[in-house]
Amino acid sequence: MAIPFGIIETLAKEHDSFYVYSEAEIEKSISALKRCFTGADILYSIKCNPNKNVLNAVFSRGLGADAASAAEVFAAREAGVSPKDIFYSAPGKSDGDIISTLHECVLIADSLDEVSRIDALLQARSERMNIGLRINPNFTFASDNGAASKFGTDESDTIAFLRENPCRNARISGIHIHLKSQETDAEVLARYYKNVLALARRIADEFGPLEYVNMGSGIGVQYTDAAASLDLDVLGAATAGEYAALNARYPSTRLIIETGRYAVCKSGIYISRVMGRKMSHGKTYIILKNTLNAFMRPALARMIFKYCNECSPAGSEPLFSGADAFEFIAPYPERPCETVTLAGNLCTACDTMAEDITLPRVERGDIVLITNAGSYAAALSPMQFSSQGAVPEIFITKDGKVI
């Protein structure tokens, strides 16, 4: 485990439930990414964990920002990221979102309608600006045909628009593509990058060099020991030549990849106190503090797994990463094991994180640890539900300082 158990034990004396994030683990993941993507800049997707200390840890290591809202643009600015390294890409931006971030980031329009709207806003302000466009390409991770999407502009419409070139003050100078998260097959990812770069080259050949090609994410993490693990060395080796080829033709074009989870997922652990035990019809329930409300995904995974008759449905990121994407640890290896159901203190039966799992026996006052809590965990949980309030997020620096 990334965080020494002694630190967790000490913190658990003060808090019934809390997150801990490890800077050392964030550093390890970012180093691995940098080794793999030597020819590309890396953006951190703030939405997966916007904790201030996490942002500082990530951005102080030279990553740029993938912002999903105006507030995330400002969070990145506050963490010291310069506007040219903040890419704001999201559907449904308001005029206020656009105007307030115009000079704080690189704006990526999500639709042609938005391009026209940005153009009109710029005309009204007598400004000219380069912007990016998110494209929905004629391929997916699984096929050489495109698929309908709420994101981006279909490739054919994009090309037609660029040919028509109707904008006066906004110029499309970069492209963004992001189709899928949590892919652990290096060859599938490599084929995807190759397709993105081929499209970038076709666009650049017809319309002139692009400032940047943001290839999006897809980089998967290994949620459990049994799950497949993405081999970053294989991915790095398979893509280096592709980057070099585009860069040889267009030396000024910046290649970019994005990731949220790979940078921070493994850095986080959620800790929850055992508030009580009970038996019902032969089943042992462990009642934990702040589960569904503070770390929603394990309970959601449990619910989906149940509704599909215990099959193993494909992930639906980031809400559902699979039936088995977390490890539950009772840190008392010397005790005898028992079969338990982990439920929470909310007044809903949905508040169940794990059913009939084997753990060392826990008593009221003990703690249970849940792994993979660094991404889409605190940020994705309904902490207002049943008026429980937010749980603390504690950051452990590389030299062991507790913030």
Ligand SMILES: *Cc1c(COP(=O)(O)O)cnc(C)c1O
């Ligand atoms: C959420 C998101 C990401 C990050 O996805 P991860 O699976 O956490 O790496 C990257 N790009 C875009 C456009 C996103 O919306």
